[in-house]
Amino acid sequence: MTAALNVSRETMERLKTFDATLQKWNPRINLVSKSTIPDLWTRHILDSIQVFEAITDPKGHWVDIGSGGGLPGVIVAICAADKAPDLSVTLIESDQRKSAFLRTAARECGVKINVISERIEAAAAQSADILSARALADLSQLCEFSERHLKKDGVCIFPKGGNWKKEVDNALQQWRFEWEAITSLTEPQAVILKMKGVERV
Ligand SMILES: C[S@@+](CC[C@H](N)C(=O)[O-])C[C@H]1O[C@@H](n2cnc3c(N)ncnc32)[C@H](O)[C@@H]1O
Numbered sequence: 095m096t097a098a099l100n101v102s103r104e105t106m107e108r109l110k111t112f113d114a115t116l117q118k119w120n121p122r123i124n125l126v127s128k129s130t131i132p133d134l135w136t137r138h139i140l141d142s143i144q145v146f147e148a149i150t151d152p153k154g155h156w157v158d159i160g161s162g163g164g165l166p167g168v169i170v171a172i173c174a175a176d177k178a179p180d181l182s183v184t185l186i187e188s189d190q191r192k193s194a195f196l197r198t199a200a201r202e203c204g205v206k207i208n209v210i211s212e213r214i215e216a217a218a219a220q221s222a223d224i225l226s227a228r229a230l231a232d233l234s235q236l237c238e239f240s241e242r243h244l245k246k247d248g249v250c251i252f253p254k255g256g257n258w259k260k261e262v263d264n265a266l267q268q269w270r271f272e273w274e275a276i277t278s279l280t281e282p283q284a285v286i287l288k289m290k291g292v293e294r295v
Pocket residue numbers: 125126159160161162163164165166186187188189192212213214215227228229230
């Protein structure tokens with residue numbers, strides 16, 4: 095799988111460092127389910143790279159909420175170090191031990207990340223150009239988070255599982271937004287949902 099990744103040598107070295115750091119910390123703080131470790135590169139790393147790649151020419155401020163083990167947040171920062179060096183990356187994660195992991199992973203991988211160890215609902219508004227969240231909440235709740243942290247003309251990028259269309263239809267009862275679903279490379283039923291113009295109905 096790693097051979098299939100179209101990334102520079104520097105990015106590959108950083109991804110390997112992330113892999114090693116996550117595997118070192120995982121037994122203590124359960125960053126990802128133990129059962130997914132054998133498929134870490136496909137299930138988590140490639141899955142996060144495609145979130146970064148769903149945005150053509152990322153610029154400004156990328157905010158990942160509920161970052162947990164740095165998926166996709168740290169991977170976004172790693173990809174950006176090579177492909178979008180001016181992008182600033184902020185992660186919001188309320189769990190203190192996971193936040194400590196995120197800071198360590200950023201340092202070990204040699205990428206600059208601002209980690210906010212607070213609840214998404216309580217953190218200062220981030221004015222993000224791009225807002226991502228993976229495995230955090232249903233789409234209506236994510237729209238609410240975007241209301242606090244996304245710029246008016248910003249873009250949301252949410253990987254979603256097989257139930258994604260139902261989530262879109264439910265969210266559209268309370269929210270207005272333009273959306274596009276990009277089929278996931280790692281799971282044919284899943285999509286990367288790209289949304290803009292999110293506002294309450
Ligand atoms: C299921 S994990 C997903 C982590 C990661 N995004 C991934 O895909 O592996 C959700 C994470 O969001 C964090 N989280 C949940 N609700 C939060 C909130 N309201 N504010 C900040 N972090 C939150 C949890 O601590 C947890 O690390």
